[in-house]
Amino acid sequence: MPRPDTGVVHYDLPSPYLxxxxxxxxxxxxxxxxxxxxxxxxxxxxxxxxxxxxDRFLCLHLGIEPDRVEQIVxxxxxxxxxxxxxxxxxxDDLRVAKWNRELVQKGLSPMGRQAIEDARKKMGIxxxxxxxxxxxxxxxxxxxxx
Numbered sequence: 431m432p433r434p435d436t437g438v439v440h441y442d443l444p445s446p447y448l449x450x451x452x453x454x455x456x457x458x459x460x461x462x463x464x465x466x467x468x469x470x471x472x473x474x475x476x477x478x479x480x481x482x483x484x485d486r487f488l489c490l491h492l493g494i495e496p497d498r499v500e501q502i503v504x505x506x507x508x509x510x511x512x513x514x515x516x517x518x519x520x521x522d523d524l525r526v527a528k529w530n531r532e533l534v535q536k537g538l539s540p541m542g543r544q545a546i547e548d549a550r551k552k553m554g555i556x557x558x559x560x561x562x563x564x565x566x567x568x569x570x571x572x573x574x575x576x
Contacts, residue, residue, distance in 0.1 A: 437475030440466065441572055446484060446533065446565040451513065453526035455533045456565075460485045460496075461512060464503040484533065484564070491529045492520050537563035 443462050450457035463480055466472040472480060479485070481496035489496045498519060506512045537546045542564070549567055550556050561570050569575040 438473035439572055440473055440476060443572065445572075445574055446568050449530070452517070452520075452524060453530070454488065454524060455530045456484050456488055460488060460499060461503060461509075461516075464500045467500060468504045484536070487532070487536070488529065491525065491532070494519055534563060534565060536565065537567075 440463075443466075444458040446456045446459050448458050449455050450461075463472060463476060463485070466476075467480055481489075481500070485496050485499075489499065499516065502515045502519075503512055506515060536542060546561065546564070546567065547556075550558055550561060553571075555561070555570070558570070561567055561575070566575065
C-alpha cells in the first residue's frame with residue numbers, strides 16, 4: 431500500500447532490530463532488500479537508501495562492499511548458501527556488540543537528532559518524541575511501532 435510520505439512500504443522486510451544467526455543486527459534486512467533488488471521488486475522509496483544508510487554502515491563495519499553482498503544474493507539459490515558465502519567474506523571477528531550498539535544509537539548524536547526531527551516533520555508526526563533513532567523510524571514506517 432503506498433503512503434504519500436514514503437511511497438510503497440515493504441511490510442515483509444525484517445526489522446533492523448532483528449539479528450542474523452551470526453548476531454549482527456540489520457543483516458537479515460539487508461539480505462532481504464538485496465533479494466528484492468535482484469528480483470526488481472525493491473520499492474522506489476527503499477532504493478534511495480539501498481546499499482547506503484544502514485546497509486553501507488554495516489558493510490563499512492565488516493570491511494566489505496555492499497555490491498558484494500548483492501552479488502552473493504544474486505548467485506545463491508537459497509538462504510543457507512547466502513549465509514555460507516557471506517561468512518566466507520566476513521572478517522573472523524564480526525565485532526557484533528560494537529556494531530549492534532552503533533546501530534541502535536544511530537540518530538542520537540546532535541546531527542542525528544536533527545535529522546530525526548526533520549524526518550518526523552516531513553512525515554507529519556512531529557509529536558512522536560518516542561521515535562529516537564533511525565531504526566525506530568523504520569519500525570514506525572513499517573508499522574511495527576504504533
